[in-house]
Amino acid sequence: MTSDKSRPLLSLLIVEDDKMALSIIVRMVANEFPHCTIHSAENGIMGLELYKELTPDLVITDINMPGMGGIEMAREIRSIDVNARFIVMTAYSDIDLLEKFQEIGFCVYLLKPLKFEELFAAIEKCSKR
Amino acid sequence: MSGKEHNKTTPPAKGKINILIVDDLPKNLLALEAVLSDPGYHVVRAGSGPEALRCLLEEDFAVILLDVNMPVMGGFETAEVIRGHDRFRHIPIIFITGVEKSDIQIFKGYSIGAVDYILQPLVPEILKAKVAVFAELFRKNSKLEGRAQKIENINEELKAVNAELQETKHELEVETAERIRTLEELGQRDLLIHQSRMTAMGEMLGNIAHQWRQPLNVLGLQVQELGLSYKHGNFSKGLLDDNIARAMGIIQHLSQTIDTFRDFLISSEEKKPFKVDQIIAKAVSLVEENYTSQGIHIDIGSTGDPQIIGHPNEFGQVLLNLLRNAKDAMLEQRVNDACITVRSWAENDRAVVTITDNAGGIKKEILDKIFDAYFTTKELGKGTGVGLFISKNIIENNLGGRLSARNVEGGAEFRIEV
Numbered sequence: 001m002t003s004d005k006s007r008p009l010l011s012l013l014i015v016e017d018d019k020m021a022l023s024i025i026v027r028m029v030a031n032e033f034p035h036c037t038i039h040s041a042e043n044g045i046m047g048l049e050l051y052k053e054l055t056p057d058l059v060i061t062d063i064n065m066p067g068m069g070g071i072e073m074a075r076e077i078r079s080i081d082v083n084a085r086f087i088v089m090t091a092y093s094d095i096d097l098l099e100k101f102q103e104i105g106f107c108v109y110l111l112k113p114l115k116f117e118e119l120f121a122a123i124e125k126c127s128k129r
Numbered sequence: 130m131s132g133k134e135h136n137k138t139t140p141p142a143k144g145k146i147n148i149l150i151v152d153d154l155p156k157n158l159l160a161l162e163a164v165l166s167d168p169g170y171h172v173v174r175a176g177s178g179p180e181a182l183r184c185l186l187e188e189d190f191a192v193i194l195l196d197v198n199m200p201v202m203g204g205f206e207t208a209e210v211i212r213g214h215d216r217f218r219h220i221p222i223i224f225i226t227g228v229e230k231s232d233i234q235i236f237k238g239y240s241i242g243a244v245d246y247i248l249q250p251l252v253p254e255i256l257k258a259k260v261a262v263f264a265e266l267f268r269k270n271s272k273l274e275g276r277a278q279k280i281e282n283i284n285e286e287l288k289a290v291n292a293e294l295q296e297t298k299h300e301l302e303v304e305t306a307e308r309i310r311t312l313e314e315l316g317q318r319d320l321l322i323h324q325s326r327m328t329a330m331g332e333m334l335g336n337i338a339h340q341w342r343q344p345l346n347v348l349g350l351q352v353q354e355l356g357l358s359y360k361h362g363n364f365s366k367g368l369l370d371d372n373i374a375r376a377m378g379i380i381q382h383l384s385q386t387i388d389t390f391r392d393f394l395i396s397s398e399e400k401k402p403f404k405v406d407q408i409i410a411k412a413v414s415l416v417e418e419n420y421t422s423q424g425i426h427i428d429i430g431s432t433g434d435p436q437i438i439g440h441p442n443e444f445g446q447v448l449l450n451l452l453r454n455a456k457d458a459m460l461e462q463r464v465n466d467a468c469i470t471v472r473s474w475a476e477n478d479r480a481v482v483t484i485t486d487n488a489g490g491i492k493k494e495i496l497d498k499i500f501d502a503y504f505t506t507k508e509l510g511k512g513t514g515v516g517l518f519i520s521k522n523i524i525e526n527n528l529g530g531r532l533s534a535r536n537v538e539g540g541a542e543f544r545i546e547v
Contacts, residue, residue: 018343018346020347020350020375021343021346021347021350024347024350024351024354025350027354028350028353028354028357031357031358031361031363032361064422066421091338091342091346092338094422112342112345112346113345113346113348113349113350114346114349115349115353116350116353116357
């Protein structure tokens with residue numbers, strides 16, 4: 001799936017506490033969407049700070065993270081930006097946490113282990129305004 | 130014949146019928162005896178009223194032939210005494226007199242209760258016939274009384290047997306109830322222990338799920354990276370080798386994880402010396418991921434490298450039970466900065482481990498009940514109430530140690546001493 005040059009520039013924020021997973025995701029998303037600006041954070045606090053600073057178009061986040069988790073972060077972000085969009089990545093064992101995230105509102109949720117095809121499709125879907 | 134029970138009618142010796150003759154004159158007694166000589170009779174002589182009374186006390190009589198004129202205690206007087214006595218009241222009395230022949234005297238005799246009043250000289254045949262009537266009456270009465278007695282005896286026996294049966298029935302009922310209760314308890318106990326094992330297994334699966342979540346995700350990402358890199362034209366041998374090495378590292382880690390879990394679930398193995406700290410590290414590694422994701426920190430500290438001889442896995446099982454207990458308490462109390470502190474040390478050749486939470490402690494009222502089987506404060510379906518019971522059993526019965534609990538500042542402390 002090569003990029004469509006006519007598409008408006010998209011900025012993404014990826015939040016994931018597993019460093020190795022984060023680096024691969026960032027690399028692969030960058031390959032797939034070369035025109036996107038990609039920011040990354042290893043936990044909710046960093047993610048929230050970056051969001052405040054950069055107001056990305058789309059946030060891709062894990063739920064279960066030490067310190068501030070995905071849900072708390074998303075709740076804070078929602079309180080400052082009603083238009084914030086989220087793609088949620090979660091393990092099946094944390095699926096009950098998804099209900100809490102539903103109250104905040106998200107665009108797509110993806111089950112871990114993550115499939116890049118699904119992630120790319122979700123980014124495509126959620127970037128359409 | 131003394132010593133017989135006086136309140137019962139005694140059949141005469143060898144089937145003979147007792148007849149009492151009372152007269153102060155021996156010749157009269159002799160004459161009466163002669164008249165009444167009969168193989169069916171046993172004639173007892175009494176020379177006075179008092180003597181007659183003595184005889185009455187010793188034997189049962191079919192009839193009394195009583196002389197009216199006797200010194201000291203006359204016939205009428207004697208008859209009155211006899212009539213006044215419950216036991217003798219019904220013995221027929223025949224008065225015999227050669228002197229008191231007036232109608233007044235005869236009337237007096239009947240009024241005292243005489244059945245007959247015979248005047249001297251006696252007509253032997255008449256006297257014989259009259260005595261025979263009373264003898265026959267006595268025989269029939271005795272038979273009836275004997276039968277009544279037999280029936281009474283049978284009745285008594287039946288009553289006794291019935292009472293025995295009632296008692297046996299009651300005993301059986303008690304025993305049966307006890308057996309049923311024991312069976313129920315055993316069944317319930319087995320069921321609870323089974324439930325507890327299933328809970329432990331479920332918890333283990335949960336722990337494995339948590340431990341595998343991230344590595345599996347990363348492994349998947351790495352495999353996909355190879356394909357995507359190839360597709361985008363930036364695939365290289367370096368990337369391939371790199372990803373294979375990392376993937377193998379992760380696979381190794383996953384493999385070790387299930388080995389550790391499996392080791393913990395296998396129960397029977399030989400008793401051997403083991404290092405307490407190793408088992409603590411293993412147990413904590415099994416649950417840490419899971420607990421961390423629920424906001425619970427585990428802090429380990431040890432000195433003196435304590436050792437125990439026994440089944441390491443059983444000891445590990447106890448640690449897991451106590452860790453789970455602490456975790457559940459903190460989730461229930463919604464503790465902020467939840468922390469389980471695990472400390473181990475050697476003390477006088479004994480190994481001591483304490484597991485302390487900061488969930489506020491155990492209520493005083495239940496502190497002495499928490500190790501009881503089936504005791505739980507958790508919601509229905511969440512606790513089986515056997516975790517601590519089994520833990521205490523393992524530590525005290527299998528390892529010969531002691532497991533106790535107390536409240537410390539901020540929470541509860543469980544202490545294992547082996």
